[in-house]
Amino acid sequence: MSTVEAAPRPRLAARLFASGAHQRLLAFASLIILLVGFSLASPNFMQMSNIIAILQATSVNGVLAVAATLVIITGGIDLSVGTLMTFCAVIAGVVLTYWGMPMPLGILAAVAAGALCGLTSGTFIAKMKIPPFIATLGMMLMLKGLSLVISGTRPIYFNDTPGFTEIASGSVIGAVIPALPVPNGVLILFLVAIGASYILGRTVLGRYTFALGSNEEAVRLSGVNVDAWKMAVYALAGGICGIAGLLIASRLNSAQPALGLGYELEAIAAVVIGGTSLAGGRGTILGTLIGALIMSVLTNGLRILSVTQEWQTVVTGAIIILAVYIDMMRRRRTV
Amino acid sequence: MSAHSSALGASVSDTPRVPVVTMSGIEKHFPGVHALKQVHFELLPGEVHALMGENGAGKSTLMKILAGIYHKDDGTILIDGEPKEIVSPRAAQDLGISIIHQELSLMNDLITAQNIFIGREPRLRFGRIDEAQLTRQAAEIFASMNLSLDPRALVGNLTIAKQQMVEIAKALSFNARVLIMDEPTAALNKAEIEELFVIIRRLKADGVGIVYISHKMDELKEIADRVTVMRDGQYVGTVSAADTPTSRIIAMMVGRALTDTTVEIPDLSGAEIALDVRGLSRGREIRNVSFKVRKGEILGFAGLMGAGRTEVARAIFGADPRDAGEIRVNGKLCDIRTPTDAVRAGIGYLSEDRKRFGLCLGMDVRANIAMASMKRFTRGVGAIDEGDMRKVAERYIAQLSIRTPSDRQEVRFLSGGNQQKVVIAKWLLRDCDVLIFDEPTRGIDVGAKSEIYKLLASLAAQGRAIIVISSELPEILRLSHRIAVMCEGRLTGILPGGPGTSQEEIMHLATLRESAMIPTEAAP
Numbered sequence: 001m002s003t004v005e006a007a008p009r010p011r012l013a014a015r016l017f018a019s020g021a022h023q024r025l026l027a028f029a030s031l032i033i034l035l036v037g038f039s040l041a042s043p044n045f046m047q048m049s050n051i052i053a054i055l056q057a058t059s060v061n062g063v064l065a066v067a068a069t070l071v072i073i074t075g076g077i078d079l080s081v082g083t084l085m086t087f088c089a090v091i092a093g094v095v096l097t098y099w100g101m102p103m104p105l106g107i108l109a110a111v112a113a114g115a116l117c118g119l120t121s122g123t124f125i126a127k128m129k130i131p132p133f134i135a136t137l138g139m140m141l142m143l144k145g146l147s148l149v150i151s152g153t154r155p156i157y158f159n160d161t162p163g164f165t166e167i168a169s170g171s172v173i174g175a176v177i178p179a180l181p182v183p184n185g186v187l188i189l190f191l192v193a194i195g196a197s198y199i200l201g202r203t204v205l206g207r208y209t210f211a212l213g214s215n216e217e218a219v220r221l222s223g224v225n226v227d228a229w230k231m232a233v234y235a236l237a238g239g240i241c242g243i244a245g246l247l248i249a250s251r252l253n254s255a256q257p258a259l260g261l262g263y264e265l266e267a268i269a270a271v272v273i274g275g276t277s278l279a280g281g282r283g284t285i286l287g288t289l290i291g292a293l294i295m296s297v298l299t300n301g302l303r304i305l306s307v308t309q310e311w312q313t314v315v316t317g318a319i320i321i322l323a324v325y326i327d328m329m330r331r332r333r334t335v
Numbered sequence: 336m337s338a339h340s341s342a343l344g345a346s347v348s349d350t351p352r353v354p355v356v357t358m359s360g361i362e363k364h365f366p367g368v369h370a371l372k373q374v375h376f377e378l379l380p381g382e383v384h385a386l387m388g389e390n391g392a393g394k395s396t397l398m399k400i401l402a403g404i405y406h407k408d409d410g411t412i413l414i415d416g417e418p419k420e421i422v423s424p425r426a427a428q429d430l431g432i433s434i435i436h437q438e439l440s441l442m443n444d445l446i447t448a449q450n451i452f453i454g455r456e457p458r459l460r461f462g463r464i465d466e467a468q469l470t471r472q473a474a475e476i477f478a479s480m481n482l483s484l485d486p487r488a489l490v491g492n493l494t495i496a497k498q499q500m501v502e503i504a505k506a507l508s509f510n511a512r513v514l515i516m517d518e519p520t521a522a523l524n525k526a527e528i529e530e531l532f533v534i535i536r537r538l539k540a541d542g543v544g545i546v547y548i549s550h551k552m553d554e555l556k557e558i559a560d561r562v563t564v565m566r567d568g569q570y571v572g573t574v575s576a577a578d579t580p581t582s583r584i585i586a587m588m589v590g591r592a593l594t595d596t597t598v599e600i601p602d603l604s605g606a607e608i609a610l611d612v613r614g615l616s617r618g619r620e621i622r623n624v625s626f627k628v629r630k631g632e633i634l635g636f637a638g639l640m641g642a643g644r645t646e647v648a649r650a651i652f653g654a655d656p657r658d659a660g661e662i663r664v665n666g667k668l669c670d671i672r673t674p675t676d677a678v679r680a681g682i683g684y685l686s687e688d689r690k691r692f693g694l695c696l697g698m699d700v701r702a703n704i705a706m707a708s709m710k711r712f713t714r715g716v717g718a719i720d721e722g723d724m725r726k727v728a729e730r731y732i733a734q735l736s737i738r739t740p741s742d743r744q745e746v747r748f749l750s751g752g753n754q755q756k757v758v759i760a761k762w763l764l765r766d767c768d769v770l771i772f773d774e775p776t777r778g779i780d781v782g783a784k785s786e787i788y789k790l791l792a793s794l795a796a797q798g799r800a801i802i803v804i805s806s807e808l809p810e811i812l813r814l815s816h817r818i819a820v821m822c823e824g825r826l827t828g829i830l831p832g833g834p835g836t837s838q839e840e841i842m843h844l845a846t847l848r849e850s851a852m853i854p855t856e857a858a859p
Contacts, residue, residue, distance in 0.1 A: 203717040204709050207702060214695035221654060221692050222707040222761065223678025281697045 026326060027274055027290045034294065038301035045304055052181065054293075054300045059168065059185035060085070060248045062292040064263055065270035066196045067240035069288045072271055073200070074233050075213035075280025076132035080121060080139040081241050082263030086256070087143040088114045088245030093156030093255035096164065103161055110249075111242035117143065118238020122231030144261060151257040158253050168250035185247050189289075192243060197285040199236070209233050213280025269316070270295055273323040294319070353416050355380045355513055355544045356401065356432075361410035363396055363568075370396045374410070375570045376563055378513060378544040383535060385547045385555045385576060388565035388588055389807060394548050397565070398515045401546075402434040403427035433506030434515040439498050443491030448473035450490050451505045476504045480534055496527035503534060514538065515546040520554060521640040525846075532558055550806075552581045564588055589809055598633075598792075600816045600833050606630045607665065609800030610682070610769045612651060615660030620646040622824040624660075628769065628800040633791060635815025635832065636804040638845045643824040644804045645687060648771045652684040653677040664769060678707060683767035685758050687774035687804070693758040696747035700739050701728040703746050703757050707765040731760035735790065752783025759790065770794065771802040776810060788814060808838045820844035 039046040064081045071078040088110040096106035117139065124135035158164040167184060174181035200206035208229040211219045220226045249255045274291030276283025295316060302312045356378040363371035371393050378384050386394045399405040401412070403421040412419055414430050421427050427434075441450050448469045449456075457468040473486035482500055490498060499519060506514050520528045535545060535558060547559055555562060559576040564587040571587045606629040615624040620643050628634045636644045650657040653671040662669050662680075669680040677684070686692035694703055705712055705724050712724045728742040735756045739749055746757055755775065762770055772791065776784045791814060795801045805811050811818055815832040820841055828844040830836045 202719055202721070204713050204719055205717055207705075207709065207719060210698060211695050211702065211706065214697045215691070217692055218694055219706065221652070221674050221684060221686060223674045223765075224706070224709070225673075225675045281695070 027287060027294065027323070031290055031294050031297065034297050034301065038297070038304065041301075042304045045301060050300065050304075052183065052186075054296050055186040055189075056168075056183050056251075057300065058292050058296040059183075059189040060244050060251070061263065061266050061270060061295065062189045062289060063192050063240060063244040063247060064267040065274075065288045065292045066192055066285055067237040067244070068264070068267040069271050069274075069276055069283055069285060070196065070200070070209060070233055070237045070240075071132070072268070072276055072278060073209050073213045073280060073283045074230060075216065076125065076230075076234075077136060077268070077278070078118075078121065078234070078237055079133065079136040079264050080117070080143055081237070081244075081267050082265075083140045083143040083147065083260040084114060084117050084238060084241040085245040085248060085263060086260030087117065087147045088242040089249035089255035090147045090151050090156065090257055092246060092249055093158065094150060096158060096161045097156050100160065103163060106161070106164075107167075107246060110246050111239050114242025114245065115235045115239035118241070119231055119235040121238070122234030125234065126227035126230040140261075140264065147255075147257040147260070151255065153257060155257065156255040158249065158255075165250050165253050168247045185251065188243065188247060192240060193285050193289055196240070200285060205229065205232060205236070210281055213282070215281075266295065269320050272320060272327075275323075275327060277327070291323075352379050352381075354378055354413070355415060357411075357413040357416070358397070358401065359411055359413075361397065361400060361412075362408040363393075363400065363405065364408055370568050371400075371407075372567075372569045374565065374568070376401075377573070378546060380512065380544050381539050381542045382561065383539055383545045383547050383559045385549060385559035385562040386565065387549070387555070387562055387584065388571075389809065392565040392588070393568040394565055395517060396568075398434060398517065398546060398548065401427070401513075402432055402515060404434075428509050431510055431512035432515070433509055433511040433513070435499070435502045435506060435517065435519065437517045437521060439495070439502055441490045441498055441501060444489070446487045446489055447484060447493075447501050447504075448486040450501055451476065451508050472508075473504070476508055480504060480507070481537065482534070494527070495522045496524075496530065499523070499531065500534065503538075507538075511543060513544045513546070515548070517548045518550070518640075519547070520549065520551065528554070552584065555584075556581070598813060598816065598832055600831075601631060601796075603629045603632050603816070606632065606798075608663075609665060610651075610802075611661075611663035611666070612647075613661045613663075615647060615650055615657060615662075617646065617650055617655065617657045620824050621650055621657070624821075624824075624826045626819055626826060626829065628802060630768075630798045630800055631795050633795045633801040633803060633814055633816045633832075635811040635818045636802060636821065637808065637811045637818055637841050638806075638821035640806065642821040642845065644821050645773055646824070647821070648684060648773050648802070648804060651677070652682055652771065654684070678765065678767070681768040682771065683707070683762035683765055683769070684771045685755075685762060685773060685775060687777060689754055689758050693761075694746050694754060697745060699743045699745055700732065700737065700749070700757055701725060701742040704728045704731055704742075704760045704764055707761050711764075727764060728760075731764065735760055735763075736786075750783075752779040752786070755779055755783070755787065759787075763794075767799070769800045769802070771804070773804045774806065775803060776805075776807075808841060811841070812836065812838070822847050 044050060064085060067081050068078055091113040092106045092110040095101045095109040096103065121136050121139045124130045125132050170184050171181045172184055173187060200209060208219065208224065212226060212230060216226055248259070270291035271283070271288050272278065272291070273294055274284070274287030274289070276287060298316060298319065299312055302315060354377045356376070358374065358376040361371050361374040374393065374397055376386070376397060386398070388394050396405060400407045401421065403424045403426050406422070412421060419430060421430065421432070442453070445453070451473050452469055457465040457472070459465045470486045477484045477486065480500070480503070482504070484497060484500060490501060493501070503514070519531060523531060538545060549555060555576050561573055562576050562579065562584060563573045564571040564584060566588060574584070608627050609630045610628040613625045615621055624647055626634070636647070638644050646655065649655045650660070651662055651671070653673045653676050662671055664680045664682065669676065671677045671680060690696060695706070701724055705728065712720045714720050725742055731737070732739060732742060737753050737756045737760065739753060746754055749757065775791065776787055779787065791801055791803065803811070803814050812832070817832050818830045818836060818841060819826055820828050820830065822845050827847040830840060830844070
């Protein structure tokens with residue numbers, strides 16, 4: 001034991017490069033630069049109410065991005081997160097409004113529906129060997145259709161469930177500390193992120209999530225039941241999409257069945273900006289959070305500067321390209 | 336066999352010519368490995384020059400430097416007596432140097448003509464490809480080689496031998512004056528080898544210099560003029576192929592006479608049978624293979640490339656499905672369908688390609704060692720006991736002397752030998768009764784090799800049943816208590832290990848075609 005030779009630890013810079021921490025630092029630095037830039041450009045930007053608006057706007061995309069991160073680290077992709085979110089919102093609407101069940105059951109139903117759909121995608125991918133892109137593309141369309149069918153293409157309102165809007169828009173923190181009216185939606189985002197971080201960093205599921213993305217065949221040949229673990233990751237991601245469905249339904253006080261398409265791309269964009277590799281095996285929840293924040297800060301700041309919606313979209317696209325380019329440069333240097 | 340080679344050998348030594356290639360003082364370092372030390376090599380036009388040495392001796396590295404794939408750290412390369420820097424594969428091609436890799440690099444979904452002229456297609460206006468011209472040019476090259484090959488045949492449909500001819504044609508289309516062939520006959524049968532030799536002799540007559548990397552002694556006698564031997568990244572010497580006895584060349588390669596590498600064979604007659612395989616079959620790759628391995632025994636698997644040894648290992652391990660066959664571990668019949676089943680039954684498999692099949696390169700040493708034993712570190716619903724995992728990883732790092740700054744180091748930064756030790760640690764931790772090592776020393780430098788040999792011997796001494804698949808006969812002879820030999824998917828015989836068995840006997844069984852087959856149901 002004591003004979004392990006004490007080789008010199010690699011230099012700090014090298015360690016940061018190797019761990020990918022540098023990409024997160026970079027994303028974090030960009031976020032700071034954006035914040036500073038916008039507050040210099042407009043005095044309205046750094047207002048407490050605006051900061052809270054930014055955080056609230058991040059909550060839904062942030063939760064979806066956390067779900068997408070888990071799947072992307074396995075080397076897969078989930079295109080169905082957006083329409084799955086809507087599907088779960090519709091399920092909550094059916095259980096609460098159509099059936100008149102109590103709120104906890106609606107919440108449970110939404111999360112369970114999400115997990116079940118994720119498990120189904122996982123089964124297509126792991127057992128039927130359909131490429132994740134195709135499997136979740138099909139899932140995305142099926143869920144979009146099912147949301148419309150179940151809801152009869154009409155929004156389902158939660159007027160009969162008092163307190164449903166509190167899920168996202170109420171403020172537990174504000175009730176305790178009146179000076180800090182952080183909406184519950186933001187709190188939930190952070191809880192989801194902490195939970196996902198814990199799973200990735202400290203549990204067997206998390207270890208296998210990275211291992212699958214790093215070298216699935218080597219994991220299989222280690223005697224690990226890779227199919228089951230992969231399905232578990234997709235199911236977990238689906239359950240998290242269910243939480244996002246509750247958040248968006250609560251904020252709109254309704255399940256909007258036509259909503260959802262396009263959210264998956266925003267989520268993937270946040271993941272990528274946060275430094276998670278689409279090739280799998282590498283990524284962090286913290287990075288994804290920063291990525292999601294960068295996107296909403298950008299949208300919010302550009303709007304305050306009266307940049308039109310159209311140009312906001314152009315800028316967002318450019319940011320994605322830039323972020324991935326920087327990531328590629330890093331890879332070229334280290335590998 | 337040596338009868339016609341003497342004439343060829345003489346023709347070279349008689350005429351003084353400027354070498355087409357002269358490499359001298361070549362140095363090359365890889366992270367953690369001094370791959371080439373002051374290596375010297377010379378090739379004459381119209382010469383077949385065999386380059387020999389054990390795996391890891393540096394042959395391929397040297398040739399990759401000549402072909403512009405690697406860059407030398409130091410030394411000089413003269414082409415036709417002129418100093419040249421070969422900075423890229425393209426630069427090598429421009430100098431007329433082509434390499435044919437062991438793994439052919441053809442595009443299976445394109446036709447032969449397209450493969451030969453990829454990137455250099457004759458064009459019509461507007462960038463369209465002149466298919467007629469393309470086909471004609473390919474046909475001309477085939478004709479010049481006296482080959483009956485259809486320029487429009489899909490490469491994926493050709494035999495390996497024919498694909499190799501396409502590679503040679505491609506090299507010639509660059510007006511190659513130097514052709515490097517890395518184990519060209521490894522996947523060929525006798526008739527195909529003859530066909531290849533006809534082509535090689537024709538190229539020779541045209542003045543092409545050929546570097547021929549091979550392990551097969553009889554071939555060298557037949558085709559090579561001179562032999563250069565390398566060992567441990569160093570130049571050992573250059574001799575005439577015809578006038579040098581095989582034993583001398585082998586001695587140059589291994590640095591000692593083969594006889595002093597004997598194994599001590601324990602008496603295992605009383606030991607229990609750990610692994611019992613009966614009638615294992617899968618398609619044409621595995622045909623009715625049966626054998627037993629006792630506890631404490633090392634069973635070597637010898638054979639040529641493509642003989643089916645890796646396939647047998649993967650089928651036993653459940654990595655590939657099998658058509659038929661029973662597998663018993665410690666006397667118990669096991670229905671192994673997946674690697675998970677195999678590991679549960681107590682079988683571990685260390686792949687020949689550890690980077691692809693053995694390791695998560697982007698993950699740290701700790702996670703890789705724990706990969707097959709995660710349950711052991713699971714607490715509660717699924718939390719990992721990192722402290723315990725670290726302790727265990729550090730224990731194996733010390734026990735196997737894995738050279739790594741810490742157990743958190745990513746495996747991709749370790750040397751080949753240390754990566755292999757990480758894989759071994761993974762299976763030791765899992766505590767398997769049966770361990771299958773597929774080419775355990777491939778790509779590992781010589782110092783680490785002997786460590787791995789010692790490790791295998793000690794694993795057997797602890798009562799584990801060990802299977803070692805190796806393409807290096809000295810390695811098989813040095814390690815095995817018994818030697819199973821395969822050819823074309825069949826087990827052609829099981830020989831006793833130790834000094835009583837010669838390489839020739841093994842090679843005889845390894846080339847025993849179906850017609851000459853004798854039934855073998857060998858008991859341990």
